[in-house]
Amino acid sequence: MQLVRSEEQELIRASALDWLAANYTFERRKGSLRKDGGSPAVWRAFAELGWLGLHLPEEWGGSAASLVEQGILANAMGRHLVVEPWLGCLAATRLLAAAGTTEQGRDWLPGAVRGKSRVILAHQEATSCRDPSAGLDTRLHRGPNGWRLSGSKRAVVGASWAARWVVSARLGDEERASLCLVDPLARGVHVDAYETPDGACAADIQLDEVAIAEGDLLGGHDTDQSPVLRLVAAESAVAACWRALGTMQTAVELSVSHVQQRQQFGKPLAHFQAVQHKVAEMTVQVVEAEAACELAAMRIERARGTDAEWASASEAAASATSKISRAARYVSQEAVQLHGAMGVCEEFPIASIFRTLLMFRAAAGGSAVPAQQYGQSVLRSSSFSISATLT
Amino acid sequence: MNLRLFAEEFLFRSEVKAFLREHLTQELRQGQERTTSMYPDPAISIPWQRVLAARGWLVPLWPKEWGGTGWSSIQRFIFETECALAGAPVVHPMGTRLVGPLLLRFGTQTQKRFYLPRILSSEDYWCQGFSEPNAGSDLAALQLRARTDGDHYVLDGTKLWTTHAHHANRMFALVRTRSDGDRQAGISMLLIDMTLPGITVHPIITIGGDHDVNEVHFDGVRVPKSERVGEENEGWECAKYLLEFERGAGIFSPRLRAQLRRVVDASAAGFSGDLGRRLGEIVADLDAFEWLELRTLGRLAPGDRPGADASLLKLRASRLRQAIGELGVDGIGTAAMRWRGSSADTSSVAEWLVPDYCNSRAYTIFGGVSEIQLGLIARAALHR
Numbered sequence: 001m002q003l004v005r006s007e008e009q010e011l012i013r014a015s016a017l018d019w020l021a022a023n024y025t026f027e028r029r030k031g032s033l034r035k036d037g038g039s040p041a042v043w044r045a046f047a048e049l050g051w052l053g054l055h056l057p058e059e060w061g062g063s064a065a066s067l068v069e070q071g072i073l074a075n076a077m078g079r080h081l082v083v084e085p086w087l088g089c090l091a092a093t094r095l096l097a098a099a100g101t102t103e104q105g106r107d108w109l110p111g112a113v114r115g116k117s118r119v120i121l122a123h124q125e126a127t128s129c130r131d132p133s134a135g136l137d138t139r140l141h142r143g144p145n146g147w148r149l150s151g152s153k154r155a156v157v158g159a160s161w162a163a164r165w166v167v168s169a170r171l172g173d174e175e176r177a178s179l180c181l182v183d184p185l186a187r188g189v190h191v192d193a194y195e196t197p198d199g200a201c202a203a204d205i206q207l208d209e210v211a212i213a214e215g216d217l218l219g220g221h222d223t224d225q226s227p228v229l230r231l232v233a234a235e236s237a238v239a240a241c242w243r244a245l246g247t248m249q250t251a252v253e254l255s256v257s258h259v260q261q262r263q264q265f266g267k268p269l270a271h272f273q274a275v276q277h278k279v280a281e282m283t284v285q286v287v288e289a290e291a292a293c294e295l296a297a298m299r300i301e302r303a304r305g306t307d308a309e310w311a312s313a314s315e316a317a318a319s320a321t322s323k324i325s326r327a328a329r330y331v332s333q334e335a336v337q338l339h340g341a342m343g344v345c346e347e348f349p350i351a352s353i354f355r356t357l358l359m360f361r362a363a364a365g366g367s368a369v370p371a372q373q374y375g376q377s378v379l380r381s382s383s384f385s386i387s388a389t390l391t
Numbered sequence: 392m393n394l395r396l397f398a399e400e401f402l403f404r405s406e407v408k409a410f411l412r413e414h415l416t417q418e419l420r421q422g423q424e425r426t427t428s429m430y431p432d433p434a435i436s437i438p439w440q441r442v443l444a445a446r447g448w449l450v451p452l453w454p455k456e457w458g459g460t461g462w463s464s465i466q467r468f469i470f471e472t473e474c475a476l477a478g479a480p481v482v483h484p485m486g487t488r489l490v491g492p493l494l495l496r497f498g499t500q501t502q503k504r505f506y507l508p509r510i511l512s513s514e515d516y517w518c519q520g521f522s523e524p525n526a527g528s529d530l531a532a533l534q535l536r537a538r539t540d541g542d543h544y545v546l547d548g549t550k551l552w553t554t555h556a557h558h559a560n561r562m563f564a565l566v567r568t569r570s571d572g573d574r575q576a577g578i579s580m581l582l583i584d585m586t587l588p589g590i591t592v593h594p595i596i597t598i599g600g601d602h603d604v605n606e607v608h609f610d611g612v613r614v615p616k617s618e619r620v621g622e623e624n625e626g627w628e629c630a631k632y633l634l635e636f637e638r639g640a641g642i643f644s645p646r647l648r649a650q651l652r653r654v655v656d657a658s659a660a661g662f663s664g665d666l667g668r669r670l671g672e673i674v675a676d677l678d679a680f681e682w683l684e685l686r687t688l689g690r691l692a693p694g695d696r697p698g699a700d701a702s703l704l705k706l707r708a709s710r711l712r713q714a715i716g717e718l719g720v721d722g723i724g725t726a727a728m729r730w731r732g733s734s735a736d737t738s739s740v741a742e743w744l745v746p747d748y749c750n751s752r753a754y755t756i757f758g759g760v761s762e763i764q765l766g767l768i769a770r771a772a773l774h775r
Binding site for chain 2: 001002003004005006009066068252256259260270273276277279280281283284287288289291292294295298299301302318319320322323326367368370371372373374375376377378379384385386387388389390391
């Protein structure tokens, strides 16, 4: 067992934070806000830094980084409230590499790694937000004139920026899942675009009998993509937790420096015990959240290649999401509280942090859904009664 | 950073499992199971401690030359996990985890040579004399007076909440050897023979109905000065060291998980609705806590002091312990109204679960209340 991060992992963290501190300050971040896909220059830089292919196998120009390393990068992005649609792109390219044919990979992955071709996963649905175990409502069926895709997808960050979506769907009435490459400009696609609370752009997507060529089904129509889809959804949820962790860490740092500087009754706020205990509770939440993120990533890595791979991954992701989601609410609210009236002004970073964490929770299904899901899952698997680290 | 056990760690784990299969009797397991307070009675813990001592596994925290194991932190964690999940009795920590490290750090050679083997052999059973009627969270306010009389101290005063004082033959205690000047600079650490004339022990029954803690009176008790640990008036250093040990040297997560398993097994109602959500939250909390604890252990070099990390672990472990107890009583519904049945034949889960829940309220109080821990965590976070 390795209890500490490797040198390479520390290096990823330090170099990511260095770049972001220099190039993604709160002021410069404004250039990325309310734009489809954020800032093109930032996206090009991500490509040059190797951040778009970090997780991909080397044959696709990636560096085959583990989930811990991806998490470390997501964490750095979270610290700087990055709004570019990195997570959705990561999931889509991961699926292309794992589930697509060589040809599909060749068509999209080299371009995606270089920041040229823009692909995004469209997976979340209205019911799946409330009940992750519910099947997909989006259906792929074969009509007289080939494959047709119908259904709707929710809150796809970067949807309007993407050249292709990877859309998850149920194959006919079966439990099997398919993954389709969909052109946003195709006939039958309706996009309801909006800004998100953190300043990114997203859309709800309506798919109405959209024609899908056989060559746009990842891995062809014979393969059930449900295991890899569940696995990638879990990995993506864990990466989102790492990103939220970074945002919480910034929230605590800003709150600590605020209570040290701000004087009332002739003393810094940090002098008052009520304030000290809030800072302590926030610190505890963030330390635990970090542990939850590390553990989830390592649990998924440990299950790689086993029969229980996606099931363990879903369980690990639910555990972390439950933890981070509760922490996100506490930390974001108390950070605003400690900032006093400044905390409720849009112009200060703390308001952006609050709204970024709100986004995370909305995507994660709040606190109750992941906890409920995890509770049922551990009862089924009895994993609550064995060590989470030593299995 | 990864969770893959190295071959030698894997082998060690099998060795521990095999040891437990062979030596952990049904009787010992039941003894631990029926314990609703912090520590089992010596009738349960001592036989188990002798088994561990015979295998050389009783005092992992001590250096090898004094009987320690030389284990890595991961080995310690594996050991504690297997013991907890197998339901082995909790080792009484006063001698093994507190007096041992205290003497190893501050004791004289004579003290080490006399006391350490007696802890290993379970000949001595220790209790801790820290709290007093007017010294709880504010420990430095302690007043038990130790007046010099030749080469003896004469002790007058009271210790309170003394766990298992009614079983112990020895106490390590903080006493006041000077009343003027700085409060912390007038405290000394003494090792006291509980059979000395002038010591009386009165039981205090806990909120869970158990006899765990006591009030101990000292009336002209003569303790040889050679039983002092460290210099006179420098006992506060020993106390700080021990408090950190008390909070930080323990491995909490395996016992928390074992307790959760018992609670889930006991719940007749199942875990639908709100109970299901709470179970999910508790397991998620426990998962994260377990890794945090293991990671913290792994980062401590031998002899390092855990500092504010110890406070954080203590705070979270105590809250988790309480959340598990709450889930238990809520899970059994009206069965929680059964405090004690009329005979052993009709005993129900409530008879351990409810007292256990009541007693668990003490976890956020002893070893430094949560408010003190929060203060220490804040101090570290605010760099003050």
